[in-house]
Structure formats: structure tokens, C-alpha cells
Amino acid sequence: MTGYVFRRALQAAAVLLAITAAAFGLFYAAPSDPALIACGPKCDTAQVEAVRHSMGLDQPLVTQYTDYLRGLVAGRTIADVDGSSIDCAAPCLGYSYTLHQPVLDAIGDRFPVTLSLAAGALVVIGVLGVGVGFLAALRRGTLTDRLLSGFTLVGASVQIYFLGYALQYLLVYASDLFPLPGYSPLGDGPGAWAAGLLLPWLVLGFVNAAVFARLARAQMLETMHEGYVRTARGKGLGVLRAHLKYTARGAAAPLVQLLGLEAGALFGGAFITETVFGLGGVGKLAVDAVVQNDLPTVVGTVLLAAFFVVVFVAVADLVVAWLDPRVRLA
């Protein structure tokens, strides 16, 4: 077990290192000039060169990369455009010359929004997706099954920006059934927090739950005919209990792994949902940074998203091993 965690950590570090290198390469290959952007349109050539020097952009690529990596591990001092130096503590993801703050701080300001949105959406995905799939499998071939399967097909085919705006109009502006979407910190009271996020959670969850419902149904149907489910019924367990205790467990592994991937993706930011509901999360930060050529922020958010994917995939593997003792962690 310790060996497994150690190997997984090394593997994660290798993946993240490769991603920083790729993102850094992109930083250089991009046609835009960070120094020019940071300096602003009114700078003359001499000023741009001064900025370039203060940002360290005139250093060789390898030096800049090792500086960046050193900053990640130990922190470093970065010069701003005006020459003032900024202390960037580890893990230093660089400094945004557009936002004039360290990238980590920029992400940290917005991360609670993303975290709240992702956590709630994952609950919706789990409950709705797995629940619908389970029910459809139990009632396979019936009207319930067909209705539920149709319902999930709607989820799979509809776009968030359409569903989001449509529901927001119908449920909030036209009928007042739902409170106005928006983010209020959990510290200010869980009621306001949940109320503001309710509609985003449902929309993001519903659209993603469709895939889970379909997979859960197929998995359940396959597992239902396993010998151990029959044995459980032969012991005298009722249909529902046998399926909950045995079939569901046998069907769980692929669902857990997909949920791990989904969690990793959602924690990296959900740009469309954030935009539709006017939530300032990490997804919006990342897209804005791309639009504004704010390359340190782009690299930082990419790295963060990759980090979450790596972590959650590893966690999903651990959960699968816990569910099924035959799985050996290697």
C-alpha cells in the first residue's frame, strides 16, 4: 500500500513535470510577446527591452524553466514591470502581469467558487446518474426504463449554455421558483451558498449525469446475471437488497473511475457553466488568461487542472481496489 502510494506519487510528479514543460514550450512558441503585453501599448522599444530584462525573458529558455520549477518548489522573487520585486512563495506559479498579482493568488481568489460548483455537481451526477441507471436496469424493458433512458438521452444531447439560460429564464426570471444564481461564500451561511448554486449544480450535474446513467444501466444489466447475485438470492435475500449489496458493487468499478476523471475535470474549472451563471471561477480565469495572452496564468491553470485529474484518478483507483479485493495495486 505504501509502495503503491509512493509509485503513484512519482508517476503524478512525472506527469505534472511533462505538463509544465509542454506549457512552458507553448509559452515560448506563442507568437505574442509577453514583454510587450506586460509593458502596454504605449511603451517604446527601449522600455519593452527593459521590461523584458526585468521579467527575465531575455534569459535562455532552460534557465527560465529551471527558475519556474525552483519557484514551484522553493518560491522565488519576481520583478514586476515597474521594477518593484514581488516575493512569490512556494508553490510559486509565476506572476500575472495582466492581473498584477501572483498566479497562485489569482487562482486562490477564485478557487472556492470552482470547488463549491464542482462538489455540488458531483453529488448531482452521482445521485442522479447512478440512481437513474440503477432504476432503469431494475425495470428493464418497461415504460419506466424507456422514459428514464429517454431522459438521459436529452441530458446527453443538450448543451449547457442552452439549458442553463433556458432554465434560468424559466425558473428564475419568469417564475421566481429558484433564487438568483450567484456565489456567496460558505462562511457567510450555508443557506445563501446553496441557494445561489442550486441551479448551476443541477444544470452541470444533469448534463454530465447522462453518461453515468447510461453506463450504470449497462453495468447493472451485465452484473445482474452474475452467479454471486443468484447465490445471494438463493440465501433468501430480497431482489432489491441482493442488487444493492451485490450487483451494485460488481457494477461500480467503471463508474468510480469515470467519476474520478469527471471530478478531476470539474475541479479544474467549468468555464461554460461559470459564464452562463456569472460565477467567477477558475474556468473563467483560465479562458480570460488565454484571451489576454496572460501566459503565466495559462500555465498555472493548466497545471492546476492536470494536478486534479492526476489526483482524482489515483483516488478512484484506490476506491476500486477497496471495493474489489481481487484488484491488486501495482
Place this chain on the structure above:
Amino acid sequence: MTPVLRVRDLTVSFSGSDGAVTAVDGLSFDLARGEVLGLVGESGSGKSTVGLAAMGLHDAARTSVGGSVTVGGVEVVGAPDARLRGLRGARIAMVFQDALASLSPFHSVGEQLAEAYRIHSGVGRAAARTRAADMLDRVGIPAARARDYPHQFSGGMRQRVMIGMALVNAPDVLIADEPTTALDARVQRQVLSLLAELRQESGTAVLLITHDVGVVAETCDRMLVMRGGHLIEEGPTGRLLTTAEHPYTRALIGAAPTLTSTPGTRLPTVPAARAGAFLSAATASRPAAVSGGAGLGAGLAGHRRSASPGPGDAAAGAAPEDAARAGAFLSAATASRPAAVSGGPGLGAGLAGHRRSAPPGPGDVAADTTAAAEELGASSAGEILSAATARRSASPGAVAADGIVMGSGAAEGPLAEVVDLHVEFGGRRRGPWGRRGEPVRAVRGVGLRIEPGETLGLVGESGSGKSTTARVFAGLQRPTAGGVRFDGRDIARAAVDARLRRELSRDVQLVFQDPYASLNPRRTVEEIVTTGLRIHTDLDAAARRARAAELLEQVGLDPAHLTRYPHEFSGGQRQRIGIARALAPRPRLIIADEPVSALDVSVQAQVLNLLMDLRDELGLSLLFVSHDLAVVRHFCDRVAVMRAGVVVESGPRDEVFDEPKAVYTRELLAATM
């Protein structure tokens, strides 16, 4: 006394996409308290369906169950699930064939037993755990292993867990559906005796569902024989085994070779009821085809004829039902069989067009006698052949010592051999940072040789290394150490050298265990059979087609079925296709790895009969791998017994079976039913 299980006019049908299929049709029987009743039938007979119906476990949405099943007076058919839940596991319990699939892989065996107890007794978790540990201990599993999971146990121990779980509530009725079929003979015997002990302690009545007449003979007071959903015959086991009234029962009982049947005799086959009608006809007509006899030369014109002089005439025309009796004659014929194999008088000529190259050795011995035989006349040919047989059975060296010239220019010696063979698996690093694992030593110093025209039986339990050894002979597994030669040529590198393997595959072909998995479902029979011809010969499509038709006829299939796909055939027919495929390039050695273990006994008899005929006609050498001692004894000239990667005993068939030297061989023989 009222029966604990009473079945009246039970009818079960499944609704499918192409109409309803009736699996059980009007079955009635009683199971008395404490009785052991055997329910015997082949696959598709509906025997397992009866067990599930008694438990009320059929899916109501797709199955209609009619008639009546009462357990201790409680009606099961049509009962609500709530009532059935009280019966299942408490009054009636079930043990399934595949314990690994039937036990939950997610829960420890202790938990699973405790759950079975808790559902019905309502005791607390701690009490249930104690009871589970006691029960495990009773079935021979240390209580300390209660926390282990099913995959950590051997097959026999898993089945013990299943039995313990089924009997934990001391039910009135136990349905045991093929409880020992997947187990090795010795383990099977242990599990059956455990079942018998527990049954006596708890007074549970057992309905033992099986295809294996041997198991029923050992364990059951009374037996029912089912076929196609109908009850064929019922009665005390002793009477049915000796004087059954129905021909099907007699055939079923006689179809499996035993340790007392005469080796090499034609096995009685079951008259076909349904689809495979022409198949059985083909098989049944074989005794007639044995009409070689006097007109031997003529008889051999048809390449399918098997030349058994003299006694063959006696068998000719015998009705299939009389096959058992004909067997008596045939056993006489068998003595001379090997001679006929390697070419009786005129056989060399008859086979000239048929065999690419006659195996050197005994075949030539017999061929040399041809002239003499012709002079002496057909009537005495048999005697000469018998003499030749005696020589063939002796070692080749002895034949040479008799002064008979070996016709072949090739070096004398075995057709294939392995010397001090070692095969190890694994031992590689697990992952980039993993430790180097301990290698599994599957084969440790095995030496075996297969003489031309000989059938070597390789016997052992699962994990003995017999299949690995066979794979080395086939050039599919590279030895870790030691030599492997075919026809004097070193073939150790065949597994890694595609060209060498291709050349080898012309002479060495395989027949596999599972006729369902080993045929490509997307290829027609013609494509399957002719693949080897495309690789090894320059025959054009028409010639390949003609050869394929000839092969199908040779294995008793209709050549008109060349365009069909494997799924259109029964298991036995598929195995015939597999045999035709192996025969296509006219190989000299056929390696058959458990070729009949996946087949029903009656089909097994047909396929064994076919293999014996083909061996006679074509002078094939065979490596026959099997766990079934009775089949090996029936089919093989020489036998090697393997255990844990080592050959513990080898020698001529009669020596090994009549005077086994190794303790292990004696144990295996004692466990065979």
C-alpha cells in the same frame, strides 16, 4: 411420510426472440426426507432448470413455470417473493457448479456464511460470525481463514465454502447442481464425501444434478434420467446402472469409458433425438464401415474405412443399440488395431494417395507383410497382423531386432521428444520500481518421447504442467531449458521463430478443448478448414474446397455444410470441425489438449470413436492431454502421469494402469469414479 420436495407436472418454458422454448416438460418426482436423488442428463436436458424452479429463482419476466413444486408442503410455483425468501436458504438451499463465480468476490467467506445464517436466524453479527467460523471449521477450512476472499482459495476449498453456506441453516433440501464437475478427481472425491457426512448430520435430502453417471453411482440411492426436458427413466441407482430399460439410459451409462472397460473399443453412442441426426447416423454406420475383412484391399478404396480384419465382419451390420455387445467383438479387433493403423495388407497402397509420407517404423513393418498376406489369403491376414501388432507394441528397437528392415531412410527414433524440459513463467520485474518476482516453475525436468504411430497420454490434475508441456511440443512455448525435437530437428525456437513455427505446423497440428472458443465465429467452415491448406500447399481454391469436403466427410459431417458458420453446429460437431482443421495439412502429429472434456458423455464417445477411427486410417501419432484417467486408458498406447511439473510415472498403458508404481498414480486411480 410426506416428501420434503414434491414436483408435479413441472413445466418451464423461456420466452425468447424466436418463440418460447420448453426446457422442462411435465416432470414429476418426489424427494423423501434424507434421500439422495440423482438427476442425470446431458446439456440441454433441462436438469439445471429443475433446480432453479425448485428454488423459485427463475426470472418471472421471461420464464413461465407451470405445475407444482412444494418444499415441505409450501407451494413454490407462483408464490410471492416474500414467501420464497423465507424458504430459500432456510428450507431449501443450492450449491452451484462454479464456486468462484457463485461466491461474491467482494466479501470474505466468513461474511458470506454469516450473512446466510443471519438472514434466517435473526441473531446478531457476533453470533453469526461465530456460527460461520464453526461451519467453516466443519467443512475443513481453518477459522482463521474466514477473513479471506474466495479468490484466495483453491477450487475444492471454494466448493467447501459453498456447501458450508448452503447447509448453515440445516435445510430440508439441498439442490447440488454439478457440485464437483470443475474439480480434479481427488478433490471431487473429498468434496462428495464431505457432502455425504454433512448430509447425514443434518438429515438434509439432496437432489444431485449431474451429467456424470459415475458420481451418481457413488452417491445416490435413486436416480432420474432426463432428456430434452422429459423424464426418460427413474429407479434405484443399482438397477438403472445394470439393467436400465430405456436404450437412452443404457447408452448414457455405457458412453463414458471406465477403468474396467476394454481399451480401444468402440464406445456406444446415444441415438440422436434432434438436430444432430445425421451425425449419429454417420457414427452409427461406422461399425458397418469396419467391414474391411476379407476384401481388405477393396475396403480401403474408400479412405474412410477402418481396416479391422476378421472381427470387423462380426461387428458389421450391428445396430447401434447393440454396440455394447459389438464392443466385445471389437475388443478382439482392438488387439489387432494398431497393426491396421500402421497399414494392414494393401493399406500402404490404399493410403498412398492419402498420406503425405508414411511414418517410418512399424508401418513399414506391416507393409512388408503385405505380400505374404496376399499369398496366405485374407482369412489369415488377421493372424499376421496380430503378430505385427505384438511387435508394434514392443519398442521399435525390438522390431529392428526381429530383423525387419526399416523402410524409411530417416533416422530412427521418436517422432517427437523433449529432454530435461524446464519451463518457467514470470519472474520479471513488476512495474518500473517493482521487485523481481519468483518465477512459476510449470515444468521441471520432463523427458517424454512420442514414437511414430503411437498415442501418448499425458495425465495430470490442473496445474500439473501437462498443457505447458503440450505447448512446447506444438512449438508454441519456448522452453526455459532443455531440448525439444520433432523428427530429429531442434524446434526449441519455434515459439519465437515464425518461419520455423510455420514449417512445424505442417506436421504438428492442434485440437483444442473448447470447441466454442477455438473456432472463429466469423469464418465459414470452409475457411476454417482450408486455412492450413492455403498456408502449406499451393492448391488452388477449387482443390482446397474439394479437400475440405473430403475432410468433412472424413470426420462425419455433411460436405454440404462447408458454407455454414460454427454457431450453426452443436458442440460435438464443432469439435469435428476442429479435428478436420487439424487434419487438413496431413500432419504427422496431432496434439489434442483435453479434446473431449468440454463435451457431453455421449458426444465424447462419438468424438473418441472418430479419433480412434482416424488414427487407424491415417496412422497418426497423437499426444493426448487429459485429466480423465478412464479416457486416457481407453484411448492411449502409452501414458505419462504428471504432477507439479514432473513426470511421476510413465510406461505402456497396461503397466501404468494395472501395476501403478507411483503413489500418486494410485491415488488418482482410486479417486476415479
